[in-house]
Amino acid sequence: MNPPTRRKLFIPGPVEVRPEVRERMSQPLIGHRGTEMTDLLNRIRPRLRTLMSTRNEVLVGTCSGSGLLEAAVRNLVKQRCLALTCGAFSERWAQIARDCGREVQVVPAEWGEPNLPDVLRTHLGGGDYEAVLVVHNESSTGLTNPLSDIATVLRDFPDVLFLVDAVTSLGGLPLEVDTLGIDVAIASAQKALALPPGIALASVSERAFERAGAVTGRGFYLDFLRMRSSAEKGQTPSTPSIPHLFALDLQLDDILSEGLEQRWKRHAALGARCRTWAQERFALFPHKGYESNTLTCVRNSRGVEVHRMRRALASRGFVISDGYGKLRQQTFRIGHMGDLTENELQELLDVIDEVLEKL
């Protein structure tokens, strides 16, 4: 028997996208300099602010989250920043900053451990940094950092910009940009927002825009100042991915009509259900109390052959992820973010149980 060609994604992105959202991607195109586009962008703009709980401008880039993670560095860091790392994706952001020729002081936590506020305070006291890079939700280890505690520390260092990788959190975990005083929060379409990959979002504070004005070599394509100035006119500096804007337009309605609080609750319930399942059969990888509600990183305490389990799941129409990088054998990961329901997650967990019996 051939495996089903259609497999449901339970990976930490790209996630399942509902058919009605995908269908928007197929709409006939419109000119990017006409009134239809201006109307579309002007409809999207205020709802992005609501989505991110901010009065800041929210920029839309035609790129993956990595594009805007890089842009944040290019636009806002002249020379030197501090990066809190606790896994592969936070380490990658530090690398991105080095790739842009910036000096990066890395303050690492062990994989599975959170970045703690006191450690940050000590380092900020001893150095001169333009910005701090923090990952909200580290998807290589299934961990959510204590962003609110980190924000408290940063309030005491008003010259240091607070840059947050919210790639796998926005739309799934509480993220109140203005309450936390976040200067830049970056999110990807294909994670908890349940859109196809291809665009990314960045909220940018007024003081961050001011800082950008003094940084040279920002470039053109993801120049925050140009992007803002276009956004204010209902435009984009260059042709955006129009299909993604059509889909975003619909999905913003659906997300906001579900309600942010309700969406966070649903993700909390998904996380709890997945952890209960995992703890009864395996163990959890991240430090207790810091487990993510958008994905679960399961410690492979039974020594299951993960590639065999994944292959058996694939033949039943489900995709989960193996461990990331150095955790490949030790863990596996189940994504549960986006528009997923508890029933859909339970269906996956039941199928994993079936598969585990036969391994």
Add this chain to the structure above:
Amino acid sequence: MNPPTRRKLFIPGPVEVRPEVRERMSQPLIGHRGTEMTDLLNRIRPRLRTLMSTRNEVLVGTCSGSGLLEAAVRNLVKQRCLALTCGAFSERWAQIARDCGREVQVVPAEWGEPNLPDVLRTHLGGGDYEAVLVVHNESSTGLTNPLSDIATVLRDFPDVLFLVDAVTSLGGLPLEVDTLGIDVAIASAQKALALPPGIALASVSERAFERAGAVTGRGFYLDFLRMRSSAEKGQTPSTPSIPHLFALDLQLDDILSEGLEQRWKRHAALGARCRTWAQERFALFPHKGYESNTLTCVRNSRGVEVHRMRRALASRGFVISDGYGKLRQQTFRIGHMGDLTENELQELLDVIDEVLEKL
């Protein structure tokens, strides 16, 4: 009567995309690190080489053409380049290079005039440049540069990289990358390739990759070396716009089954038909002999009120472009690139005639 909501695009991009190509954008997503993605990328890769008549690697970026125009500068120019300009888009590339902090010697032609090889030869003889930036098809003036003559000059300056903006030419005008010795040719999806906007292509020569190895600050997201190294493994450095890859996969089949020569002939016929129409009613803007076959820039010799003409066309379901920048009042532009047939173009021209009678 309300205007029809569906308007057919005859602008210099985004262009009309056939329904079957648009529908591919709605396909259920696949993981970006699995074998389905590797298979997809490995199917796409050799056909991109055919499309660009090259043995070079062809990189796919999730960005607009501007993103890769910027990346070419960041990856390949340490300090100083020369930019041939002849209109808004070639001037913009020069500006992009300056925005990246590079020194740019601009060698301008008047808008409507081509960049001539002898002028380039004189300037190259007198300066020390790492690269030359040339636009193949300047869509603000409807002009095609004599790329083959420019290529002949560059053969005498083997240390100077030959970078070409093929954004509105690839897939419509003959562009043989290896025959011309082009180091980087950049194209956008939403022009003569008739895909939705959101991805762009860059062919990159071996000596360009070598040059990149010596340039620091290339960044991560559009780092040519990382993009190549991923492409060789059937991967991408970060999550690509998967819907666009689905559409590209189909459209490459359709373009190559039409045949490149036939596609170029069809565009030549579209250009000829549009010019004949325009010359009988108005005049042409670009210098005779250099008119583009992917769009026609009409000199508004009758002093028609272009915004009224465009509004009347819109109410009949057709979109054309006004003049670009300083040519806004003096010209208007008709795009005829992509999968357009001569009959479809004729339909538009007939409607413009109707509209002109009533203005």
